[in-house]
Amino acid sequence: MRNAFLSVVVLISFAGFCYGIPTVGDTLLFEDFESGSPGWTHIDETYAGTIPVYWHASTFMPYGGTGNSWWCGDSIYYNGHLYVGYDNEWLQFLTSPDITLPPSPAGNIILTFKSKYKIEPPTGGYPEGYDGWDGINVRISTDGGETFTEITPIGGYPQSSMYGFGYNGEGPGHPGWGGASAGWVTPQFNLNAYAGQTVRIRFAFGSDPGFCTIFRSEEEGNDSTMFGWVVDNITVKDDADTFFFDDAGDTRPASMVGSNGLVAHGDNWTLSTASYHSPTHSFNCAPDTLLLASLISPLIHIPGGDTLTFYSFWYRPDLRDADGNGDNYLEDFFSVWVSSDSGRTWTRLLYDYMRDSSMANNWYLVMGDSIYNEDLTPLAEIPRWSFISTTELTSYAGQEIQLKWLVQCDDNDDGGVGTGLWVDDILVYYIIAKHNDVGVKEIGTTPINLNQNVMFTVMLANYGIDNQSDVQSLFRIYDSGGNVVYSGALTPWPAIDAGRSVARTVTWRPTRADNYIFRCWTNLSTDEDRSNDTLEIAFRVYESTVMELGFDDGIRDTVCDTTGNCWSYLGASSEIGDGLGVQFTAPSVDSLTLWKVRAYLGSTAPFDIQIFSASASGTPGTAMGEPIYVANPTQTGSYSEYLVNRPIPSGARFFVFLLNSTTNMVTLGMDRTLPHDTTSWAYVTSLGGFLRLASVPTYADVDLMLRIYLYRGLGISVDENGKIIPKFELFGNYPNPFNPRTTISFSIPANSNVRLEIYNMLGQKVRTVLNETKDAGVYAVSFDGRDDQGKALSSGVYFCRLTDGKHTAIKEMLLIK
Incomplete structure (x- = not known):
């Protein structure tokens, strides 16, 4: 037991925890199953109803159009796509509380509700005994919910036997609706036969194993517009009284209750010696059709005090339906859950889909936010369908908890074989960590341009186990000469709970092109670790001829669906040619060139940079030139830049896309910080092409972390290394009109004596702004609106004249007081 803990301490230093490295700790549970499984249980979860x-x-x-309705559906993220609808193999119920009906009603007792649905249509080819696929219907119980029977609406059901109910254990003969309603409809049911009884009303939804909202294969098929079933304003009444009403909580507390209706399929967990991590025993769950079985730990007491608690385990992923048919879609998986109320409710901690055959014979360690090989080296890349929310249990300090490993299989093996899931050497341990430890975790910026506000976002983190209030944090901005050009405090001082982060922002307006450093640090008087207090970033402010465009704040955020699945990178799909892009609008200036693309990548997959013009409808239109192939992206987890050098029409709207060049999916970071733009797009072949992310509910507030650099004017060009090459040009002044100060920008191609002069409308020189030798380059000089004698010039039109001995240029200026 002690040895097991010591191996964990060795790993802590690279396991990715937010907290500091521990000094003392101990084991709360270590189970290698060598003495059997005392205190462990295993059950059939379909019977337990935990789907x-x-x-x-x-x-x-x-x-x-407003408020709530009852929806049988979900936002489901699958294989790089977001689907809004339902999956295969659902049997879902929405049930009312007891409703007492009068023995002598005033007229008819009527059940009515608002209904809108779109599910798999009854298109033929059914199994014997059925005349519909996915189905919905309404049922009634007169015995307190022990049994339910279908009730028939006025006018009847269009189908008499729905396979969506039969497949999920109910058998044939269950009628219902299929296909799509004509918008919102109002079914009615006569309940006179139940007068004088206490009843419960149930809305039932059943889906078969093929054709749903989600695309998995051409053979299975899908319709991404099928959203499921929505009901509202559920009413039971006669001509005089209303006996029940539920509008999903809009005007009164909601009383309907959802539940899973799948029937039991068995418990396949057994103690085994056929495979193990540490000799000679492990627990195995053999695969089976529609399996949902769990292995549950004994009670574990989580200590309080100055402790952080974590768990780890070894596992071998060998379910038969990892990807048995070779269609690149993983189906069977396991998940880990925690309960602090003796198993009445559970919270999911992680899930992991099965590996392909090349990994099925290996054992792996789950620890921290990573997966490790048997030699304790981390996997080069977390498998794409692995999700580790947390392996920390500190939030349950002082409580008795249980852990469970849940295995779920679909309705087929796709021709695959496998021995199932194996788990061994399960460890729950605690460490004693620092009470007080805060620092700067991350710094991001909005696009940086000369004479424009730039916002720095600083993420301040609490790495200790004590909550902190009034965390002092300061910043400075240094130029290339080490001079402080701006400084201050990140006020108000934030409060940061243990293990959490908060954001603070700083706005600064650069007025000079240069290389800069933004440095930020925390100043907690009781801090026990100063090594993580300070963080700095280097950045470049280019001359006004270069513009960075983008819509994110430089900090990657997380998106979660309604089931708790979360991710911080987005990809369109693994289809070649699919990808993500952002819409930009070019300024109305001459001779624009797209110099570089700047992308916050989440993968090293190769991709093509493709520029599209905007169509008349505002969607991406015609490709502007050939794609630019990026074979080896330079880095992930931060911005990287890629040379483009393509001309862009002045004032044009255009789109920059990163498209998959292989079946490896290119992914981008997502920013959800206000304000939100609607400039992010995806191209998804299976959804018909271009899709604005703002139209997808889960991504309505997402700005993709993709930026560009433009350069303007005939006075510069850019070589293949991204170096700006100046030519002779007078760019003019900004602002214009001005009062009384303005900045005049120009470029010269070679070392020369440069004269910059101001003339009035009569052609008289009123000011020599510059008369000196300059090297080749781009310059900006300030003009204060005064003549050579220091007298303020009057309002009017003036002319700026630039000469280098070989060239001359003149620009008009307007002074308005």
Whole structure:
């Protein structure tokens, strides 16, 4: 037991924890199953009813346009796509509380509700005994919910036997609706036969194993516009009284309850010696059709005090349906959950899909936010369908918890073989960490341009176990000469809970092109580790001839769906030619060139940079030139730059896309900080082409972290290394009109004596602004609106004249007081 803990301490230093390295700790549980499995249990979860419940009150598609409705559906992220609808193999119920009906009603007792649905249509080719695929219907119970029978709406159901119910264990003969409703409809059911009884009403949704909202294969098919079933304003009444009403919580508390209706399929967990991490035993869950089985730990006491608690385990992923048919879609998976109420409720900590055959015979360690090989080296890349929310249990300090490993299989093996999931050497341990430790975690910036505001976002982190209030944090900006050009405090002083981060922002307006450093540090008097207090970034402010355009703040954010799955990088799909892009608008100046693309990549997959013009409808239109192939992206987890050098029309709207050049998916960071723009796009072949992210609810507030550099004017060009080559040009002054100060920009191609002079409308020289020798380059000089005698010039039109002995240029200036 002690040895097991010591191996964990060795790993802590690179496991990616937010906290500092521990000095003391101990083991709370270590189970290698060599003495059996005392205190461990394993159960069939289909019987336990822990499949997610998808009926929920939602603003997704409310009746009347506002408020809530009851929706059987979800936002589902699968293989790089976001789908809004439902999956295969659902049997979902929405059930009312007891409703007492009068023995002598005033007229008819009527159940009515608002209904809108789009599910798989009844297109033929059914299994024997069925005349519909996915289905929905309404049921009633007179025995407190023990049993339910279908009730028939006035006018009847169009189908008499839905496979979506039969496949999920209910058998044939269950009628219902399929396909799509004509907008919102109002079904009615006569309940006179139940007068004088107490009843419960149930809305049932059943989906079969093929054809849903999600695309998995051409063979299975899908329709991404199928959203499921939405109901609202559920009413039971007669001509005089209303006996029940539920509008999903809009005007009164919601009383309907969602549940999973799948039936039991068995428990396949067994103690085994056929495979193990440490000799000679492990626990194995053999695969089976529609399996949902869990292995549950004994109670574990999580200590309080100055401790941080974590868990780790070894596993071998060998379910038969990892990808048995070779269609590159993984289906069977396991997940890890925690409960602090003796198993009544559970919170998911991680899930992991099975490996392909090349990895199925190996054992792996899950620890921190990483997966490790048997030699304790981290995997080069976390498998794309692995999700580790946390391996930390500190939030349960002082409580008794249980952990469980849940295995879920779909309805087929796709021709694959496998021995299932194996787990061994499960470890729960605590460490004693620092009470007080704060620091600067990350710094990001908005696009940086001369004479424009730039916002620095600083992420301040609490690495200790004590909550902190009034964390002092300061900053300075240095130029290339080491001079402080701006400084201050990140006020108000933030409060930061243990293990958390908060953001503070600084706005600065650079007035001179140069190389700069932004440095920020925390100043907590009780800080026990000063090594992480300070962070700095270097950045370049280019001359006014170069513009950086983008819509993010430089800090990558996280997006989560309704089931708790979270991710911070987005990809369109793994289809070649699919990808992500951003819309830009060029300024109305002459001779614009797209110099570089700046991307916050989440993968090293090769990609093509493709520029598109804007169509008349505002969507991406015609490709502007051939794509630029990037074979080896330079880095992930921060910005990297790629040379383009393509002309862009003045004032044009255009799109810059990164498109997959292989089946490896290019991914980009996502920013969700206000303000939000609607400039981010995706190209997804399976969804019909270009898609604005703002039209997808989960991504409505996402700005992709993709930027560009433009350079303007005939006075410069850019070589293949990105070096700006100046030519002779007078760019003019900014601002113009001005009062009384303005900046005049120009470039010269070689070392020469440069004269910059101001003339009035009569052709009289009123001021020599510059008369000196300059090297080749781009310059900006300030003019204060005074003549050579220091007298303020009057309002009017003036002319700026630039000469280097070989060339002359003149620009008009307007002084307005």
